[in-house]
Amino acid sequence: MGTQNQESLFYDYVRRLEHHRQGREMMHLHLSKLRPFNRREHHIRVAADAFEGLVKELLGQLFVLHNSDIVFIFKMEAMGQVEQALEKVKFLFGDDPLLSEEEVDGHGFTSWFDVETEYDQIVAMARDLVDAQNKAGSLTGPSHDVKANLLAKQEEGEKLTPRTLDRLVEALKAADLTNMVRRQYVCKVEGAQNVPNPYFSELFISISDLRDTLLPGSNLTSSPWLFQHLTETLDRRVLSLLSKTEDRDITGDISINLNVATLLSPEFLKFDENVIAAMRGNIVLELQQLDVFSDLNAYLFAREFVKQRGYRICIDGVNYKTLPFIDRERLEADLIKLIWHPDILLGGHDLTDRVKRHIMLTGPARVILSRCDTEESVEFGREIGIELYQGRHVEALIAEENRRKSMRVLKKRAAAHEKQSGHKKSLSKRT
Incomplete structure (x- = not known):
């Protein structure tokens, strides 16, 4: 209906x-x-x-x-x-x-x-x-x-039906997802110039890209149950993709969003077998807070397994109102991803101080401030000791830093060229 x-x-x-x-x-x-x-x-x-x-x-x-x-x-x-x-x-x-x-x-x-x-x-x-x-x-x-x-x-769009889902799942089996993988960096922001240093990169597949490539004109989210089945299928394909460690595009410290149920699946066990033991510590598993609390026992069971294998866990989707209810230490999560919201500053001193206090209790070094689309979000975080940031403003800082690096390289090349030209001139004079 x-x-x-x-x-x-x-x-x-x-x-x-x-x-x-x-x-x-x-x-x-x-x-x-x-x-x-x-x-x-x-x-x-x-x-x-x-x-x-x-x-x-x-x-x-x-x-x-x-x-x-x-x-x-x-x-x-x-x-x-x-x-x-x-x-x-x-x-x-x-x-x-x-x-x-x-x-x-x-x-x-x-x-x-x-x-x-x-x-x-x-x-x-x-x-x-x-x-x-x-x-x-x-x-x-x-x-x-x-x-x-x-x-x-x-x-x-066209409603997702069991038949179209079957077509999509079949297409996913053969599809090359590497072109659909998007990357957004989580960075440390340091120094007076706010220099971004990548800490790890979050890898994800854009649902809109997936739709436009494999099933144009469809509405993949029209049915909650079928969409859930689709995300679980996507989880399996992403795990399969990441198992190919020779792929240069997905090396380095990374994070991936998975369902708690996926961590308990045969596909994750297979993925785990294919991952070099030394790489597990470089992989952060991001789990949505809603998913964690919808079945806490499943999370606790999955957490024991993945932590023993060396993976890190990040609780994603935390906002300033739910932060007080997230006990990172009791959940034994390595990181918490806190969604930045302007109300943290606009809500008055009481709210700002309360958020700061809970961040201090969680451990500022264990908090990733996400959706940082403005400079003020990073300024707020740095003021209380948060080290890790993600969002459009961070991407802009990365682009600016890359531009600065390119300019420095060009200047060095120009200086080297000028020096070499001067050396050639002096040699020609001698001869």
């Missing part, structure tokens, strides 16, 4: 509940109020996934609305599980101002309704959503703006 029909499905479902209202609750997550960078398609997919287990157990019904809001109607007996799922979602969006507002006044991100006593209000809400969606549909019809329609269709 596509999200474009969810409003109608929600309305129909609510109408069918008219004689079954008792013992049901409705939760409305206002994801549409989140900042734009927090409500991209994969964010909505992960948020919806948090409730999928309850849907499968027939304890509730989920609707992802066109504006990205999520509505979940469930049986009261599942309240505990719903609250746990909600905490996971809040964890995901912890760095958004909307969550701060909810902490202060109790409103903003989540609205709750008792289906039995507030049924008429819910029906009215569902009807309004359908009307609004129908109106929006008529406005964006062919007579209104053909170009906008075409762009929207291209962006939405």
Whole structure:
């Protein structure tokens, strides 16, 4: 079912509940109020996934609305599980101002309704959503703006189905992924001139490049379950690629993003067998915080194995709100990747001091400050002793440093050429 029909499905479902209202609750997550960078398609997919287990157990019904809001109607007996799922979602969006507002006044991100006593209000809400969606549909019809329609269709893309996924997985087996591998450096930034010195490079495969090369016009993230299967397949291909240690493009200290489940797979065991023992210490395994906490026992088991083999572990996706809950030492992680956000400075002295205090507890030398797109992010980090940085500003520093090196080389060559020319002139005079 596509999200474009969810409003109608929600309305129909609510109408069918008219004689079954008792013992049901409705939760409305206002994801549409989140900042734009927090409500991209994969964010909505992960948020919806948090409730999928309850849907499968027939304890509730989920609707992802066109504006990205999520509505979940469930049986009261599942309240505990719903609250746990909600905490996971809040964890995901912890760095958004909307969550701060909810902490202060109790409103903003989540609205709750008792289906039995507030049924008429819910029906009215569902009807309004359908009307609004129908109106929006008529406005964006062919007579209104053909170009906008075409762009929207291209962006939405062909839905990923089991059949197209099979085609993609088959294509992946034969595809040369080396041209799709992207590299972004994690650097130490040193000296008054902010000179970047690469510490390791993160290797990743761009999903958009993969789509454009192997399955143009498709929407690879349209189905959460199929996309999850795709990422696990990608994990296996990346591991296979990295096993070929003779490939010069992927040598040196590197980091790779993997699922916790992949670390427990036969493919990782095979990869481990092919990696020279001395190289394992050069490989950082980046695991998403959400993945780690969704199955902590699996993480602890996987961690024991990979640490014994000599790999390093980095907990990725940590933001300034979730940082206090990440005990790096207890998780026995070597590094934590903290996402930079301007609010760290704009939130006032109390917030800034609190973030600094937690970074000090974590160990500044064990923190990578990521998404450093501005100079102020690096300045903040250096002030409290963070050594490692990643992001667009760091890439710009690398480019600038490379330019300086090239200029120094050219000057040396010019000086050497001038010296050689002078030497030839003096010889010609003698003769």
